[in-house]
Amino acid sequence: MEEKKVWFSNERVWFSFFMILALTLNFGFFIGELDDPQHHNVFELFAVIVINMIATVLKLGDRTQLGPMLLATSLVALVQLVSASLVWAFAVHVNDTGLTPSVMATIVSLSGGAVLANVISVILLMIETTLQRR
Amino acid sequence: MHTDKPESAKRHDDLSDDPMNTTSDDLQSSTDKTESFSSEEPFTPQTAMIMRRMRTPLLILISVYAIAVLGMVLIPGIDDHGNPWNMTFFHAFYLVSYTATTIGFGEIPYALTDAQRMWVLCTIYMTVIAWFYAIGSILALVQDPVYQQTRKRERFKKEVAGMSDFYLVCGLGETGFEIVKALSREHYRAIVIEEDESKLLEHNIHSLAEHVPVLIADAAIPKNLKMAGIADDHCKGVIAATASDEINLKIAISSKLLHPDGMVVCRSDIQSYEENMLSFKTDHVINPYRTFATIFSMLLHSSSMYMIFNWLTGAPDCRLSEIEDPLKLNHGRWILCGYGRFGKTVHQTLQKHQTRTTILEADPAICEQFKEDHAGQADNIITGSGVDETALNNAEIEDAVGIIAGTDDDSNNLSIIMTAMQMNPDIFVVARQNQRHNTELFERSKADLVMQPREITARIIRAQLLNALLIPFLNKASERDTQWTNITITRLIAVAGECKPHVWTTEINQDITPAIMRAMELGRSIKLDCLLTDPAAKASKLDCVALLHERDGEHQLLPDDDIELQAGDKILFCGKHDAKDAMQWIQQVMSSLNYVMSYESEPESFIWRRFFRKKKAGERRNRPR
Numbered sequence: 001m002e003e004k005k006v007w008f009s010n011e012r013v014w015f016s017f018f019m020i021l022a023l024t025l026n027f028g029f030f031i032g033e034l035d036d037p038q039h040h041n042v043f044e045l046f047a048v049i050v051i052n053m054i055a056t057v058l059k060l061g062d063r064t065q066l067g068p069m070l071l072a073t074s075l076v077a078l079v080q081l082v083s084a085s086l087v088w089a090f091a092v093h094v095n096d097t098g099l100t101p102s103v104m105a106t107i108v109s110l111s112g113g114a115v116l117a118n119v120i121s122v123i124l125l126m127i128e129t130t131l132q133r134r
Numbered sequence: 135m136h137t138d139k140p141e142s143a144k145r146h147d148d149l150s151d152d153p154m155n156t157t158s159d160d161l162q163s164s165t166d167k168t169e170s171f172s173s174e175e176p177f178t179p180q181t182a183m184i185m186r187r188m189r190t191p192l193l194i195l196i197s198v199y200a201i202a203v204l205g206m207v208l209i210p211g212i213d214d215h216g217n218p219w220n221m222t223f224f225h226a227f228y229l230v231s232y233t234a235t236t237i238g239f240g241e242i243p244y245a246l247t248d249a250q251r252m253w254v255l256c257t258i259y260m261t262v263i264a265w266f267y268a269i270g271s272i273l274a275l276v277q278d279p280v281y282q283q284t285r286k287r288e289r290f291k292k293e294v295a296g297m298s299d300f301y302l303v304c305g306l307g308e309t310g311f312e313i314v315k316a317l318s319r320e321h322y323r324a325i326v327i328e329e330d331e332s333k334l335l336e337h338n339i340h341s342l343a344e345h346v347p348v349l350i351a352d353a354a355i356p357k358n359l360k361m362a363g364i365a366d367d368h369c370k371g372v373i374a375a376t377a378s379d380e381i382n383l384k385i386a387i388s389s390k391l392l393h394p395d396g397m398v399v400c401r402s403d404i405q406s407y408e409e410n411m412l413s414f415k416t417d418h419v420i421n422p423y424r425t426f427a428t429i430f431s432m433l434l435h436s437s438s439m440y441m442i443f444n445w446l447t448g449a450p451d452c453r454l455s456e457i458e459d460p461l462k463l464n465h466g467r468w469i470l471c472g473y474g475r476f477g478k479t480v481h482q483t484l485q486k487h488q489t490r491t492t493i494l495e496a497d498p499a500i501c502e503q504f505k506e507d508h509a510g511q512a513d514n515i516i517t518g519s520g521v522d523e524t525a526l527n528n529a530e531i532e533d534a535v536g537i538i539a540g541t542d543d544d545s546n547n548l549s550i551i552m553t554a555m556q557m558n559p560d561i562f563v564v565a566r567q568n569q570r571h572n573t574e575l576f577e578r579s580k581a582d583l584v585m586q587p588r589e590i591t592a593r594i595i596r597a598q599l600l601n602a603l604l605i606p607f608l609n610k611a612s613e614r615d616t617q618w619t620n621i622t623i624t625r626l627i628a629v630a631g632e633c634k635p636h637v638w639t640t641e642i643n644q645d646i647t648p649a650i651m652r653a654m655e656l657g658r659s660i661k662l663d664c665l666l667t668d669p670a671a672k673a674s675k676l677d678c679v680a681l682l683h684e685r686d687g688e689h690q691l692l693p694d695d696d697i698e699l700q701a702g703d704k705i706l707f708c709g710k711h712d713a714k715d716a717m718q719w720i721q722q723v724m725s726s727l728n729y730v731m732s733y734e735s736e737p738e739s740f741i742w743r744r745f746f747r748k749k750k751a752g753e754r755r756n757r758p759r
Contacts (some may be wrong), residue, residue, distance in 0.1 A: 043207075046223055050200040057192045061185030089224040 018055040023118040035101035066128045077117035084110035180288045187275045191268035198264040202230045202257040213244045234261030293347040294363040304353040305376030311337040312592035318342040327353040354381045356388045371397035379407040386416045422587035427479040434487045436616040438623045447593045466535035471520035476540045492529045494520040521549040536562035544572045603706040607682040610691045629677045629709045636711045642703045647721040663695040669719045669726040678709025
């Protein structure tokens with residue numbers, strides 16, 4: 001009940017902040033030449049994963065109408081990003097193939113999927129916010 | 135009775151008005167609530183609760199891990215050749231994972247520098263504390279009473295949703311528990327609503343053969359009844375057996391409104407409530423006092439009739455030796471102590487049997503009233519409680535045949551019994567027991583008959599649910615003379631032997647007796663005799679007796695063996711449990727029925743039937759004419 005009255009509450013700020021940060025960082029990692037390891041920083045991927053995890057946890061138990069949808073998009077993004085990082089770890093440490101263009105392309109396209117999921121997530125957030133303001 | 139009719143009718147109107155309104159209001163609000171509930175909350179309350187509570191611990195864990203991993207990656211190290219080396223995320227995550235969980239594999243892949251070790255120190259304390267916090271939160275949540283309540287409710291709802299046909303028993307008192315026990319023994323499912331959780335411990339409900347879901351809630355609230363599946367199609371009947379008449383009334387109303395087709399059985403000891411319940415077509419209202427009066431009437435009629443009643447309605451597991459020897463009753467004057475609700479009903483019974491009664495009543499006002507109402511009749515009333523010798527002397531106990539201790543106080547009743555037995559050792563003693571925990575005292579008191587309201591209610595409800603034909607049987611049997619009951623009891627003893635006879639009902643229909651229905655389609659006439667023949671050796675009979683035969687609402691007591699069966703007939707049997715099992719073969723398996731009726735056995739399976747048809751082509755199967 002209280003959440004509805006003060007929609008721009010503290011919790012809401014952090015919620016939106018992490019969701020948008022997840023999108024922007026993800027986009028930052030994704031942008032650049034698809035198969036060039038120089039354009040995609042490993043620290044950025046790490047940050048994207050951590051921020052996405054936080055965003056997912058914040059969505060847990062969100063009791064609004066779009067709560068389940070938001071949670072689903074976050075989970076999709078997380079699956080994509082974790083598989084990207086697994087591909088990275090596998091190529092570098094297990095197979096010793098190193099970051100060849102084909103490996104890099106796989107990683108970056110996986111994170112591209114996560115970008116899409118995060119975009120949907122932010123759009124849903126915007127829809128929800130407008131609905132609540134009315 | 136006639137004088138206070140207008141007043142009681144008025145009271146009954148008031149009563150029915152009030153609960154009706156409250157229940158319908160409650161209903162409205164409860165449906166509103168459930169609707170809004172389902173549209174706004176995608177998760178069950180239980181999951182939502184876990185998710186919300188786990189948010190902070192999870193956030194802390196993620197942040198701590200992230201900081202630890204990042205630190206390990208950023209701090210430079212030295213590899214085994216002395217070259218500067220930075221840990222990759224993979225190695226850092228590996229190291230943090232085994233450190234945080236206190237597994238501690240060591241310094242992998244290369245020995246750490248002191249700078250790295252310093253960071254590992256920080257990592258250990260940060261992560262271990264974060265884990266403790268997370269685990270602590272989970273434990274706190276699991277122990278939270280609100281959480282446990284929601285979890286139980288959720289589980290209960292799931293159980294109710296997954297139930298096939300069941301009975302809803304409201305109130306787990308002695309009556310309720312007896313009913314649940316009887317239902318479970320016959321492999322019927324039951325659901326219980328009880329407000330007092332300690333009753334669960336008192337009656338070990340988990341020791342029953344069937345699992346019984348229990349809802350700890352107030353049965354007077356329709357929402358709770360709904361949760362317990364009162365409106366469910368699988369709910370075959372509702373038994374309102376709580377201690378309060380008012381709650382029973384509310385349950386009956388809710389049941390009739392929420393599930394009009396369902397059967398409702400109510401316990402009630404106040405007449406206005408009883409009339410109210412019957413006014414909206416409650417199927418059966420059981421009044422323990424009146425029921426006792428009926429039983430007492432059977433006893434006055436003949437002791438063998440009482441024995442038949444005791445046998446057929448008793449708990450299914452009691453042995454014959456536990457049932458007392460035939461009670462010996464002489465005709466003569468009775469003394470009745472206490473003229474309240476119980477006393478009045480018993481007095482009416484005594485009057486019906488033309489038995490002279492002396493009444494002892496402590497309240498002078500009631501005595502005056504009695505004298506007015508019964509002026510000119512043989513029965514007299516004496517003011518006095520009956521606990522002391524003077525009152526009993528006044529009532530001339532020496533030449534009375536029986537005494538009924540019927541006050542609403544157990545100590546008084548026990549005192550009356552003991553004094554009376556001292557003064558007249560041959561007297562027949564009937565005692566009314568009010569409190570359950572006094573059972574042992576009443577057993578020790580050597581009263582010939584103890585009236586326990588809860589036990590009596592349970593008996594009748596049990597009979598009503600499991601073998602509804604028992605009630606008309608007992609009513610019809612009570613009308614017969616002593617000779618008839620003596621013959622009947624001899625027959626029952628002959629078939630049942632040592633154990634208490636088992637009572638069961640059979641209806642001739644497609645589900646219960648497919649073989650008989652098939653034989654009827656073939657144009658054969660099936661007599662009751664067939665059902666009573668042993669399917670293993672047709673020369674002998676099964677150990678059972680047909681007690682009652684019902685057709686189109688007509689009841690026939692002890693039907694003849696050559697009665698011809700029709701679809702829709704209901705027959706009440708009594709006998710050994712083995713006989714019931716054997717009878718099922720005749721009812722369901724064509725070859726057993728054919729054997730019993732001396733027909734040639736017919737092919738049953740698909741292939742066999744085809745085979746026979748070919749073999750006997752053109753040839754008519756031999757059918758007796």
